Amino acid sequence: MYSLAQRANNVSASVTSALMALLALIAFTSFLIPTNIDPASLKVSNLNVVLGRSNHERYPKAREFAFAQFDLVADLTPLFHWNTKQVIVYLVADYSTPKHASNSVVVWDRIIRSSKYAKINIARGKQKYEFKEITDSFKNVSATFSLQYNIQPHVGALQWGEVVRTEALKLPAVAKRGVAR
Amino acid sequence: MDSLCTYLQSHFEGKIDFVGQEQTEKLARSILWAFTGISFLAGFFVQSLRLTFIIFTFGIVLALVLVLPAYPVYNTHPIKWLPRIDSQATAKSGSEKVATVETKKDR
Numbered sequence: 001m002y003s004l005a006q007r008a009n010n011v012s013a014s015v016t017s018a019l020m021a022l023l024a025l026i027a028f029t030s031f032l033i034p035t036n037i038d039p040a041s042l043k044v045s046n047l048n049v050v051l052g053r054s055n056h057e058r059y060p061k062a063r064e065f066a067f068a069q070f071d072l073v074a075d076l077t078p079l080f081h082w083n084t085k086q087v088i089v090y091l092v093a094d095y096s097t098p099k100h101a102s103n104s105v106v107v108w109d110r111i112i113r114s115s116k117y118a119k120i121n122i123a124r125g126k127q128k129y130e131f132k133e134i135t136d137s138f139k140n141v142s143a144t145f146s147l148q149y150n151i152q153p154h155v156g157a158l159q160w161g162e163v164v165r166t167e168a169l170k171l172p173a174v175a176k177r178g179v180a181r
Numbered sequence: 182m183d184s185l186c187t188y189l190q191s192h193f194e195g196k197i198d199f200v201g202q203e204q205t206e207k208l209a210r211s212i213l214w215a216f217t218g219i220s221f222l223a224g225f226f227v228q229s230l231r232l233t234f235i236i237f238t239f240g241i242v243l244a245l246v247l248v249l250p251a252y253p254v255y256n257t258h259p260i261k262w263l264p265r266i267d268s269q270a271t272a273k274s275g276s277e278k279v280a281t282v283e284t285k286k287d288r
Binding site for chain 2: 022154
């Protein structure tokens with residue numbers, strides 16, 4: 001500490017330590033702030049299963065694709081506290097088949113960057129992503145649709161949660177051309 | 182040019198005495214940790230991360246401004262050096278010793 005350079009070195013080292021402590025405190029508060037969301041409403045309708053070939057495969061195979069329309073009203077403002085950077089909200093279809101016990105497919109998502117956009121109000125929403133099965137067939141499958149979120153903090157651990165879940169909905173038999181369902 | 186360099190060097194070296202060093206170390210540390218606490222609490226209650234880091238940056242700058250330059254107040258306890266020992270007496274006795282060793286050899 002006898003010279004200016006020494007003092008600058010010493011103070012900058014102390015600044016680093018204090019900053020680490022501050023960031024640890026901020027990260028810790030993510031667990032303290034209660035994030036209770038008002039119940040949201042999710043209605044899934046117009047379930048449809050058709051045959052098709054994917055646009056995203058190199059050698060597309062003919063398989064069944066499921067489609068669903070949804071009506072969603074949710075308010076995610078309580079999730080935005082000082083340590084929230086953004087919230088990813090996504091609609092998941094969960095179902096089980098005899099071959100694989102647990103399957104989850106994300107059919108729609110949205111990134112919310114501030115509490116200004118945290119209110120979601122969608123009517124007749126279309127799914128964003130393909131809903132296809134690994135065994136290529138949705139025969140006898142009932143799926144529950146749920147709205148889940150992922151809070152990304154400025155500093156600290158990620159947090160996941162679920163907002164609302166529908167009851168099990170049976171996917172209809174695949175619509176074949178020329179055959180009445 | 183050389184005198185200018187030495188002037189600048191001594192000016193920016195920023196020497197302070199030992200008591201001043203202790204004072205600056207305590208001061209810098211206490212300022213930084215105090216501002217850690219203040220900035221966290223202020224930001225937490227206002228729920229603004231930006232406020233936290235504005236206050237913390239202000240604390241860092243304050244610590245640097247108060248500690249980096251060699252203020253005269255940090256040089257108020259200069260080191261007390263011991264008085265100079267007179268070197269003339271040691272030189273005389275040393276030459277005498279050399280003379281006696283030489284005479285012994287001659288015999």
